[in-house]
Amino acid sequence: MNDLLRLLRLFKPYHGWMALGAFLSFITLLANVGLMAVSGWFITAMAMAGVAGVTMNYFTPSALIRLAAIVRTAGRYGERLVTHEATFRLLAELRVWFYQKLEPLAPARLEAFRSGDLLSRIRADIDKLDTVYLRLLVPLLVALLATLVFVVVLLFYHPLLALVEGGLLLIAGIFIPWLMNRLGHRTGQQMVMTKAQMRAALVNDLQGMGELLVYGADARHASEIQRLSQQLAQQQQKMSGLQGISQGALGLCANLAMWGMMLVAIPLVSSGSLAPPELAMLALFALASFEAVMPLPLAFQTLGETLAALRRIFELVDMQPAVQEPAQPLPMPEAFHFTFQDVGFRYGEAADTLQNITLDFPPASKLAIVGATGSGKSTLASLLLRFREPASGELLLAGQPIQRYSGEALRQHIAVVSQQTHLFNATLRDNLLLAKPDASQGEIETACQLALLHDFIANQPEGYDTWAGETGVRLSGGQAKRVAIARALLKNAPVLILDEPTEGLDPETARLVMRNIIQHVQRNRHSLLLITHRLHGLEQMDGIHVMDKGRIIESGTQAELLAAQGHFHYLAENSKLLGAQIKR
Numbered sequence: 001m002n003d004l005l006r007l008l009r010l011f012k013p014y015h016g017w018m019a020l021g022a023f024l025s026f027i028t029l030l031a032n033v034g035l036m037a038v039s040g041w042f043i044t045a046m047a048m049a050g051v052a053g054v055t056m057n058y059f060t061p062s063a064l065i066r067l068a069a070i071v072r073t074a075g076r077y078g079e080r081l082v083t084h085e086a087t088f089r090l091l092a093e094l095r096v097w098f099y100q101k102l103e104p105l106a107p108a109r110l111e112a113f114r115s116g117d118l119l120s121r122i123r124a125d126i127d128k129l130d131t132v133y134l135r136l137l138v139p140l141l142v143a144l145l146a147t148l149v150f151v152v153v154l155l156f157y158h159p160l161l162a163l164v165e166g167g168l169l170l171i172a173g174i175f176i177p178w179l180m181n182r183l184g185h186r187t188g189q190q191m192v193m194t195k196a197q198m199r200a201a202l203v204n205d206l207q208g209m210g211e212l213l214v215y216g217a218d219a220r221h222a223s224e225i226q227r228l229s230q231q232l233a234q235q236q237q238k239m240s241g242l243q244g245i246s247q248g249a250l251g252l253c254a255n256l257a258m259w260g261m262m263l264v265a266i267p268l269v270s271s272g273s274l275a276p277p278e279l280a281m282l283a284l285f286a287l288a289s290f291e292a293v294m295p296l297p298l299a300f301q302t303l304g305e306t307l308a309a310l311r312r313i314f315e316l317v318d319m320q321p322a323v324q325e326p327a328q329p330l331p332m333p334e335a336f337h338f339t340f341q342d343v344g345f346r347y348g349e350a351a352d353t354l355q356n357i358t359l360d361f362p363p364a365s366k367l368a369i370v371g372a373t374g375s376g377k378s379t380l381a382s383l384l385l386r387f388r389e390p391a392s393g394e395l396l397l398a399g400q401p402i403q404r405y406s407g408e409a410l411r412q413h414i415a416v417v418s419q420q421t422h423l424f425n426a427t428l429r430d431n432l433l434l435a436k437p438d439a440s441q442g443e444i445e446t447a448c449q450l451a452l453l454h455d456f457i458a459n460q461p462e463g464y465d466t467w468a469g470e471t472g473v474r475l476s477g478g479q480a481k482r483v484a485i486a487r488a489l490l491k492n493a494p495v496l497i498l499d500e501p502t503e504g505l506d507p508e509t510a511r512l513v514m515r516n517i518i519q520h521v522q523r524n525r526h527s528l529l530l531i532t533h534r535l536h537g538l539e540q541m542d543g544i545h546v547m548d549k550g551r552i553i554e555s556g557t558q559a560e561l562l563a564a565q566g567h568f569h570y571l572a573e574n575s576k577l578l579g580a581q582i583k584r
């Protein structure tokens with residue numbers, strides 16, 4: 001329930017729209033019930049007047065009937081318009097709010113979630129929330145008000161009539177929905193989970209379809225999807241069964257109310273305290289009044305589903321970002337001088353990933369981090385990018401703890417080519433412009449020339465408007481990598497971080513691209529942090545740090561490290577490429 005109240009507070013800017021929608025719905029209901037009641041009265045009165053051969057004023061009731069019919073039609077139209085407008089506005093607001101809450105959680109906190117699950121929360125769970133206003137709040141408010149009005153109206157005729165109507169409305173509006181909620185709560189929650197699991201499994205399988213086919217695991221994965229889909233079908237069947245029972249029970253209550261009216265009203269007509277046309281009027285009034293509670297059982301039956309969706313949304317929203325933004329961030333410095341002082345870091349409860357890292361990364365310098373796979377090189381870069389915070393020691397930027405700067409502002413001054421580069425399902429131009437939306441064609445081409453990509457693009461029939469495909473599938477691995485390099489160079493940021501930039505490139509192309517990158521950073525007096533396994537081109541670095549098991553075990557220039565005959569020398573000996581480089 002707390003989650004529901006919290007959601008209502010989020011709806012605050014739209015309370016006016018919401019109230020208007022509920023009001024129109026209430027008016028429409030009153031018009032419908034009035035229409036039925038007056039019609040019942042009018043038909044009976046006319047019949048009786050015909051039998052008795054007397055004349056009666058039929059203008060007023062027929063005008064009333066027309067009025068009620070017009071109000072009902074216009075009201076229904078207005079109600080649909082306003083309630084749906086309100087719902088779409090609420091959903092749009094919720095999506096933006098949710099996205100804004102998600103953004104600071106990326107990448108560190110969101111890694112724990114499957115991409116299909118995140119998609120499910122953003123789309124399906126948010127969509128589910130339209131039921132809170134449209135199917136829960138409006139019907140509940142209208143039912144409450146209408147029950148009150150109906151009981152008061154009947155009290156004017158006879159207290160017993162009000163008692164029958166009120167009692168049956170309470171059974172239909174409270175007991176049956178309560179029962180449906182009890183019976184449907186668990187299944188509703190399970191349905192949200194099953195749907196989310198199915199979406200996550202589908203997204204996962206579609207992304208890895210190639211591997212599934214190669215290893216012949218597609219049938220096994222398909223059977224899991226089938227199992228989930230059967231589970232969902234069973235849950236849906238149970239919910240539909242409950243819905244059928246509740247609608248039947250409601251119909252029964254409405255008919256019982258009509259009969260109840262007759263039972264109470266017939267003696268009143270016989271005793272002369274009620275006119276005969278009023279008997280038909282009351283019977284139809286009672287029957288029609290149950291429209292007020294009709295939507296409630298379904299609303300409460302699906303409440304479990306709605307609350308589960310809401311919980312999944314708040315669960316994400318309430319997560320603390322891995323990095324806290326300072327309340328009053330320092331302005332960005334003129335020169336980007338990073339200093340690691342005895343920095344330690346670990347992922348969650350795992351063992352230390354980084355220990356006692358001390359290194360200096362001054363402006364316009366070129367630093368290489370080399371070492372075995374899993375030794376913590378990329379983690380070091382993610383601390384620089386403020387995606388994560390050191391657990392111990394200090395990471396300084398221009399002499400100030402990096403925590404005092406805004407992560408977002410900092411990242412505007414850093415260009416990155418990460419290990420797993422992501423290309424968007426857009427043209428090559430759009431993928432490049434991501435780094436600098438206002439870049440000119442000349443700037444784009446220069447960046448691509450540096451990445452040795454321009455000739456390839458120029459040879460494509462559509463040039464820079466060639467479609468890259470989802471995650472760059474329409475390019476080779478090496479081409480996609482070079483798009484990422486060109487994108488980083490186009491940004492022209494004072495700090496460039498390259499994590500395995502030449503992975504997937506043939507040795508000659510790798511050598512030429514690295515040569516161009518180094519010339520580019522030297523020309524612009526930018527700094528470069530190169531994370532690599534490949535030990536070529538390192539003679540141009542101002543410093544090399546060798547990492548092993550989260551620690552820096554050696555530091556120096558290439559010549560110094562080779563002369564020291566330590567770990568770097570051992571790695572170099574094992575690298576034919578470096579041998580080729582040194583000979584050259």
Ligand SMILES: Nc1ncnc2c1ncn2[C@@H]1O[C@H](COP(=O)(O)OP(=O)(O)OP(=O)(O)O)[C@@H](O)[C@H]1O
Nearest residue numbers: 111347350353372373374375376377378379380419
């Ligand atoms: N998001 C993460 N959550 C938990 N552990 C992680 C995460 N990312 C990396 N690790 C662990 O931290 C350690 C260091 O990883 P990191 O990616 O920094 O190494 P690396 O030196 O860059 O490796 P490689 O050369 O293979 O890219 C590894 O043991 C890895 O399993």
